[in-house]
Amino acid sequence: MPWTKVLVEKQEAILDEHHGEGQRILGYADSIREAFLQALDNDPNVYIMGQGVDDPTGMFGTTLGLHQQFGRKRVFDTPLSENALMGMAVGSAITGMRPIYMHNRPDFLLLTMDQIVNHASKWRYMFGGHGQVPLVIWAVIGRGWGSGAQHSQALQGFFMHIPGLRLVMPSTAYDAKGLLLESIADDNPVIILEHRWLLKRRGYVPKEMYRIPFGKGIVRRTGSHVTIAGVSQMIVEAQQAAEELAKAGIEAEVLDFRTLKPLDKELLFHSLAKTGRLVLVDNGWKTAGITAEICALIVEEGLDLLRAPVKRVTCPDIPTPAGYTLEAAFYPGQKQIQEAVQQLMNL
Amino acid sequence: MRNWKILPQHEGYCLENVLQADAIEMFRKLSLIRAVQLKIEELYHHDEMKTPVHLCIGQEAIAVGVCQALKKSDYVFSNHRGHGHYLAKGGDLRAMIAELYCKETGCSHGRGGSMHLVDVDAGLPGSSSIVAGGIPLAVGAAFSSSRKETGLVSVAFFGDGAADEGVLYESINFAVLEKLPVLFVCENNFYAVCSPIFGRHAHDGIFKRFMGMGIPCHKVDGTNVLEVYKLFRKLAADARSGDGPAFIECPAYRWRGHSGAGSDVNMGYRSQDELDLWAKRCPVESYRDFLLNKGVITVTELKNINEKVDSDIEAAFIYAQKSALPAGNDLMKWLFSYGKG
Numbered sequence: 075m076p077w078t079k080v081l082v083e084k085q086e087a088i089l090d091e092h093h094g095e096g097q098r099i100l101g102y103a104d105s106i107r108e109a110f111l112q113a114l115d116n117d118p119n120v121y122i123m124g125q126g127v128d129d130p131t132g133m134f135g136t137t138l139g140l141h142q143q144f145g146r147k148r149v150f151d152t153p154l155s156e157n158a159l160m161g162m163a164v165g166s167a168i169t170g171m172r173p174i175y176m177h178n179r180p181d182f183l184l185l186t187m188d189q190i191v192n193h194a195s196k197w198r199y200m201f202g203g204h205g206q207v208p209l210v211i212w213a214v215i216g217r218g219w220g221s222g223a224q225h226s227q228a229l230q231g232f233f234m235h236i237p238g239l240r241l242v243m244p245s246t247a248y249d250a251k252g253l254l255l256e257s258i259a260d261d262n263p264v265i266i267l268e269h270r271w272l273l274k275r276r277g278y279v280p281k282e283m284y285r286i287p288f289g290k291g292i293v294r295r296t297g298s299h300v301t302i303a304g305v306s307q308m309i310v311e312a313q314q315a316a317e318e319l320a321k322a323g324i325e326a327e328v329l330d331f332r333t334l335k336p337l338d339k340e341l342l343f344h345s346l347a348k349t350g351r352l353v354l355v356d357n358g359w360k361t362a363g364i365t366a367e368i369c370a371l372i373v374e375e376g377l378d379l380l381r382a383p384v385k386r387v388t389c390p391d392i393p394t395p396a397g398y399t400l401e402a403a404f405y406p407g408q409k410q411i412q413e414a415v416q417q418l419m420n421l
Numbered sequence: 422m423r424n425w426k427i428l429p430q431h432e433g434y435c436l437e438n439v440l441q442a443d444a445i446e447m448f449r450k451l452s453l454i455r456a457v458q459l460k461i462e463e464l465y466h467h468d469e470m471k472t473p474v475h476l477c478i479g480q481e482a483i484a485v486g487v488c489q490a491l492k493k494s495d496y497v498f499s500n501h502r503g504h505g506h507y508l509a510k511g512g513d514l515r516a517m518i519a520e521l522y523c524k525e526t527g528c529s530h531g532r533g534g535s536m537h538l539v540d541v542d543a544g545l546p547g548s549s550s551i552v553a554g555g556i557p558l559a560v561g562a563a564f565s566s567s568r569k570e571t572g573l574v575s576v577a578f579f580g581d582g583a584a585d586e587g588v589l590y591e592s593i594n595f596a597v598l599e600k601l602p603v604l605f606v607c608e609n610n611f612y613a614v615c616s617p618i619f620g621r622h623a624h625d626g627i628f629k630r631f632m633g634m635g636i637p638c639h640k641v642d643g644t645n646v647l648e649v650y651k652l653f654r655k656l657a658a659d660a661r662s663g664d665g666p667a668f669i670e671c672p673a674y675r676w677r678g679h680s681g682a683g684s685d686v687n688m689g690y691r692s693q694d695e696l697d698l699w700a701k702r703c704p705v706e707s708y709r710d711f712l713l714n715k716g717v718i719t720v721t722e723l724k725n726i727n728e729k730v731d732s733d734i735e736a737a738f739i740y741a742q743k744s745a746l747p748a749g750n751d752l753m754k755w756l757f758s759y760g761k762g
Contacts, residue, residue, distance in 0.1 A: 076762060158560070159595065162561040171569075199756050204547070208758075
């Protein structure tokens with residue numbers, strides 16, 4: 075049981091990515107690579123596959139050189155056959171392996187939905203607990219440079235809908251490593267959606283292996299006037315917005331859920347009890363997306379906490395345009411979050 | 422309607438290089454699978470088995486011949502028409518019938534139903550009712566076998582309908598690429614629900630399609646248990662010794678409708694003549710007659726086998742009927758595993 079010995083993070087210890095003087099600072103992609111390396115070292119059943127994991131760029135640097143260090147039996151390039159390879163990963167997970175299947179873009183996960191939705195997510199339940207699927211599916215949401223409608227989709231809303239899946243969306247280098255190791259250790263299918271713009275960031279990352287438990291969100295910035303909550307790259311936008319708002323005397327609390335499934339609703343309700351105002355941020359679509367689900371949760375269980383209606387800052391319900399002027403209009407960010415907060419404060 | 426010659430030549434039974442014990446065990450399993458299904462059919466109208474059953478009457482020799490060539494720990498991935506695969510591989514009869522009654526004692530604790538049979542100890546990690554869905558899973562089990570060097574062989578059972586799905590081609594390519602010990606078994610019963618094969622395939626011979634992919638392709642009479650067994654004994658040994666995968670088309674006829682009890686000839690998509698033609702080639706009765714004529718088995722031994730089969734089935738149905746139903750407050754159980762590697 076190599077995974078039970080890995081240190082589990084005590085949430086209180088880490089409040090942000092610049093934890094103390096003299097701590098090691100590592101790039102986001104390097105922290106993922108370090109987690110992969112340690113996981114491969116820790117457990118012979120772990121393997122990494124995906125189209126391009128052994129190419130010269132090493133999947134944004136996250137798998138660089140791993141195929142040389144561990145051999146192609148454990149880190150290997152695949153045919154593009156996404157659905158069959160997803161099924162292959164599931165079949166190997168059922169029979170004792172711990173696969174990590176990497177994708178450049180979540181758009182291509184749509185070709186694997188049969189295996190993710192019909193098989194991986196249902197397997198354990200459908201057979202009354204006989205069998206489990208310890209599978210990690212990793213993909214990077216694209217953005218910019220004309221990536222367009224089929225190379226930049228943020229599909230967390232899709233996956234959040236499916237029972238039996240874990241859904242992870244880190245925002246810091248520290249979380250990227252800790253949540254990845256938790257995902258590999260977990261005995262269930264886990265989808266990790268990374269964001270391309272986060273991969274160049276840097277932050278505090280401990281050298282040793284550590285796991286961040288699922289369903290434990292984190293307050294990135296404390297504030298008493300309004301809560302801004304979301305995941306992944308939108309947390310960076312939210313933090314920048316909060317700094318600007320502070321100049322105008324508005325103290326925003328920034329809440330990073332870290333995982334959407336399970337979702338830390340207690341942390342959200344705790345923050346709302348203080349602020350009474352909420353801006354939900356997401357780089358996915360609005361309709362039936364993650365912000366819609368979180369709104370529904372509040373209406374059901376925490377409506378009395380709200381002093382004003384919830385604001386949602388999301389992408390509009392259209393395919394991503396390629397042209398850069400349209401792209402700029404399509405993606406919400408710091409500016410839209412600030413505007414939403416200011417509207418809320420004026421209510 | 423196209424003139425579709427579907428009845429294969431019957432080569433006759435040949436016991437050369439087949440142990441008597443294996444020959445008799447295959448008869449026992451054929452009898453068991455046939456009798457279980459007739460019993461299900463007989464009781465289905467009571468509406469106590471509240472699950473869609475897909476009977477494999479007429480196709481039993483494929484499951485039996487293939488599984489007799491496997492070890493207990495070898496993997497079999499079945500599909501919606503999985504009763505035969507489950508029993509042929511040694512799955513627990515009582516747990517299967519209890520699953521059809523959706524009882525807590527069922528093999529999937531009443532969460533799966535007839536289309537999701539499982540018996541991990543018998544080498545049945547699970548069955549998918551998505552057509553072709555189990556094929557890449559079998560490749561994955563073969564991948565585990567290859568990486569862990571366990572020497573286990575993995576089998577994917579699927580129908581001619583699955584040959585219409587793209588994931589089959591993707592799966593075969595990867596299995597060939599990695600030389601994985603997986604056998605792709607296509608049970609061609611000529612119908613996908615009510616859609617005949619000639620309305621779906623432009624060309625005859627499913628097995629011929631893969632010949633350019635670097636995989637040995639075979640066709641064997643799916644009503645001849647000995648021919649199926651002998652072929653798979655060789656192919657399983659080859660796969661185990663590192664020769665990689667093989668594709669095998671096994672024609673046999675689905676005597677019953679796609680699902681539920683009874684023949685569906687009255688629906689008009691196939692003829693009584695066609696059914697009668699295949700019924701003359703009964704894989705159970707023809708093999709029984711052969712064994713009796715050859716003196717491999719005596720009338721008394723035959724009677725003993727059938728009595729044991731019948732009493733086991735009787736006991737299994739009583740067990741299933743008397744078992745408790747799952748409790749509503751256990752609804753959420755088993756969505757997740759809470760262990761760590």
